Amino acid sequence: MIFLVLGLTIAVTTVVTLVTVTRAMNADIANKLDEFGAxxxxxxxxxxxxxxxxxxxxxxxxxxxxxxxxxxxxxxxxxxxxxxxxxxxxxxxxxxxxxxxxxxxxxxxxxxxxxxxxxxxxxxxxxxxxxxxxxxxxxxxxxxxxxxxxxxxxxxxxxxxxxxxxxxxxxxxxxxxxxxxxxxxxxxxxxxxxxxxxxxxxxxxxxxxxxxxxxxxxxxxxxxIRQTIESKMEAMHRFEHFSYGISAVIVLVAALIVMTNMTASVNERTREIGIFRAIGFRQVHIMKIILTEAFLTSLLAGVMGYGAGLIVSRLVTPMLTMNGNGDISFNYILLGFSVALAVLVGLLSSIYPAYKASRLDPTVALKAL
Amino acid sequence: MPLIQLENVQKIYNTGNEHVHALHDLSLGIDQGEFVAIMGPSGSGKSTLLSVLGGLSQPTNGRVIVDGIDVYALDVEKRADFRREYLGFVFQSFQLIPYLTIIENVMLPLVVTPFARVERGRMAIEILEKVGLRSKALRLPDELSGGEQQRVAIARALVNQPPIVLADEPTGNLDSATSEAIMQLLHKLNAEGHTVVIVTHNPENIHDVDRCIHLRDGKLFVEKGLAVHSGEMASAELEKERL
Structure with missing residues (x-):
């Protein structure tokens, strides 16, 4: 569970950093663009x-x-x-x-x-x-x-x-x-x-x-007058696309980490799931338990990831922008986005392990019986 | 009509190319309020019988009817509901959830019932009182002795007030004094109206039971019993043949 939270947190951190830094760089370039005239x-x-x-x-x-x-x-x-x-x-x-x-x-x-x-x-x-x-x-x-x-x-x-x-x-x-x-x-x-x-x-x-x-x-x-701006815009948008591409790859990797961890966790808890089934939990109850757990851990990872991302952005942005402006402020929208991203990745990649858990044969799960 | 009725139950495990007949065409009835012990050497199919009885393991052939319900005709979710309403399971190795407190363990079967949280707590306390562990409600399972853990497991099995208690080697991990106490507790529950079916190795455990069913190679022998149900005739005859 620790690795799950950690993996997801790092993924969110990276995405938040990329998004924030890209934005800061864009804003920076935007501020400079009036130097190119009307x-x-x-x-x-x-x-x-x-x-x-x-x-x-x-x-x-x-x-x-x-x-x-x-x-x-x-x-x-x-x-x-x-x-x-x-x-x-x-x-x-x-x-x-x-x-x-x-x-x-x-x-x-x-x-x-x-x-x-x-x-x-x-x-x-x-x-x-x-x-x-x-x-x-x-x-x-x-x-x-x-x-x-x-x-x-x-x-x-x-x-x-x-x-x-x-x-x-x-x-x-x-x-x-x-x-x-x-x-x-x-x-x-x-x-x-x-x-x-x-x-x-x-x-x-x-x-x-x-x-x-x-x-x-x-x-x-x-x-x-198009030429002045458009080439600059193009350069900025290219960098933006690049960071979104990287973010997508990271999210994918995070999804795999969550899936591996959830599967391992389900396997570890085979006996427990068997008890739940024996005492009358339905398959949907088991799925609910696993997914609730995934939801809570992802929520935590989302919040922590945003916080870490903010810190890393503040450290990195001054090195990447022309005017060395590292003034990245707290952003509710980005926080919401981070949490939503983490929860989405966490839940989607837990669906299969949760489904597997719910289908466990209770007798095999219990072994004793 | 008996509370639990097994009709020509057959269970075959397929492991690779091998077919293991765990239960052979077994018919059996258990009455409301009966205390039944299932005995037999390991591999005789007694645990399989208990899990088939408990709605956990679909028989290859035959029917299990409990209180008029054809258990394996129910879909998988309805069968979970059936287990919750009709059965309390007690396992040899207690099977408590280690990170939950005693009272949380006992409340577990109630989690998926519509009872309010306060009501669940009240029911759990009541049942813990009955098994004499109310004072340890907030401990973790690891802090309790084996006998106490088994009493918690029994409390968990009973918190729903199920008519049937199924116990698989409930004294298997306990010393003889503690075993005796657990058996007494089961008898007490039986006296209160629960139908009890236990699987056991221990001949000590079968002194006061109403009926003892012996299994050998997935077949039934009746040694001690007040009544022989029609379904058991085939096995009784089989026994005669052996003699």
């Missing part, structure tokens, strides 16, 4: 193409059929899977002449933009007021602007606070200024024409978030 773009619905941003057609300044507003940006946080929305970065894109050249001026919410584009390497400083700008490396070369230098957009003065190192993206040719200032400057209060969203959901498809967002924003076009 994966959803929202633009106004439009019939004509005019502006181009990173290969994506963005609606023209005056041709937007339905305009996006800051209220729309706020709505994104109200979708069902809002927990999976990490960052919402609203933008207003415009063309304006600076030093006799037409360049793209993008109004952004600087804190959110910097949070979204973690890969940006900024020379100089982050803008601290709405008269400061960040410029791309190509702009710096073309317009010969340096950090701290003044320049004018539509007659208003701005200072270069920071210069981006070359990113190889459209950002190299952009002047970033404060969103509110841009809206006032271009006479488009509260208007947006691009929202970049970093969303993450490692157990639900990004398409689902896109769908939910589209529902909230009927006047906008919501698009997912």
């Amino acid at each position: 994966n959803i773009l929202i633009v106004p619905k439009s019939d004509e193409l005019s502006l181009n941003y990173g290969g994506l057609a963005v609606s023209g300044v005056s041709l937007d059929v339905q305009k996006l507003s800051e209220a729309d940006a706020a709505k994104i946080k109200t979708i069902k899977n809002s927990d999976n929305i990490k960052i919402v970065a609203p933008k207003l894109l415009n063309i304006a002449p600076i030093v006799q050249r037409n360049v793209m001026v993008v109004g952004v919410d600087f804190p959110r933009e910097l949070q979204l584009k973690k890969w940006w390497k900024l020379n100089g400083e982050r803008p601290s007021n709405n008269r400061q700008a960040i410029i791309g490396s190509e702009i710096k070369d073309q317009l010969r602007l340096e950090i701290g230098q003044l320049f004018q957009i539509k007659g208003e003065d701005f200072t270069v606070a920071g210069v981006l190192e070359p990113t190889g993206s459209q950002d190299d040719g952009v002047v970033f200024i404060d969103l509110k200032t841009a809206q006032r400057l271009f006479g488009k209060p509260n208007e947006l024409n691009l929202i970049e969203v970093a969303a993450l959901c490692y157990d639900c498809p990004i398409e689902e978030i896109v769908r939910q967002t589209s529902e909230k924003l009927p006047g906008a076009k919501v698009m997912a």
Whole structure:
């Protein structure tokens, strides 16, 4: 009986550890994924193409059929899977002449933009007021602007606070200024024409978030950028499948251990079962006795296995996650799952030994008689 | 009609290619309230007879009728119910469950009855009182002497108030003084109305029995008896032939 409990406990421990660690790793990767940038773009619905941003057609300044507003940006946080929305970065894109050249001026919410584009390497400083700008490396070369230098957009003065190192993206040719200032400057209060969203959901498809967002924003076009996320997801899911596979094998082995132990226990207690039968226990009574015993031992193993699994996970997770986060909390669902698993395995693999026990010939079992 | 009626009972064990005739076409009746001893050398089939009587071992041929019930016509579960209601078993090696206390051992047959737990306890105490072991109700079997253990076994056999007590060598593991006490207890039960059938080696045990049935090679001899039932005639004749 000790080996039965032990075997089952170890099996549950391993399964709990695998599940917990996999989850922790997924969550860890999920937290890191916003470093890979936006994966959803929202633009106004439009019939004509005019502006181009990173290969994506963005609606023209005056041709937007339905305009996006800051209220729309706020709505994104109200979708069902809002927990999976990490960052919402609203933008207003415009063309304006600076030093006799037409360049793209993008109004952004600087804190959110910097949070979204973690890969940006900024020379100089982050803008601290709405008269400061960040410029791309190509702009710096073309317009010969340096950090701290003044320049004018539509007659208003701005200072270069920071210069981006070359990113190889459209950002190299952009002047970033404060969103509110841009809206006032271009006479488009509260208007947006691009929202970049970093969303993450490692157990639900990004398409689902896109769908939910589209529902909230009927006047906008919501698009997912797939490649960035999907390969990451794939890697995570592969590891998940691998650990589930291992868990299945372990559960199978545990089932065999239970069966062997129960059979041995039944054989050991042949005489006892014979007495029970002789004094009038039915075959179903014998089965009930054996299965009750299996149930109780499995229950114990389930609880102990969960506890041990929790401890092992706390020890192992910091070694496997990027940020070394071993903060695994008590989880009632997983406890319930562990107990259910142990009891299921314990009972199912005891059915045959119990059946065998109930069919024992009482005279053979008693020998004495 | 006798309480227990065996009709042409035959039991053949098949071991490999060998057929062992443990019981040969045996007919026998035991009346309500009788105290019957079954004697015979080892291998004569007396234990087989007891297990056939006790609904534990299906005869190859013939019928066992107890209180009008054709025992082996019952399905296996109903036969368990029958054993519980009609029979109390006492075994040579006591067969107590070592990890249960005395009172739990005695209560065992009641576990599968609808009696409430308190009622079961009361019944067990009552019967332990009768066999003189009430004070040891909470001990484990190992802490008791052989004679005491056998009295516990008898208490267990009786807790259901079965009309029939079947005892297989109840004194086989006991010294003569203790054996005597156990036999007295069985006689006391018999006097209270239980029909008692014992299998024994010991000639001491058959002094006061109503009838002694001798078995040899699975066949019946009647030596001491108040009544010879019709079913036993064949064996009686057989005996005459031998003489």
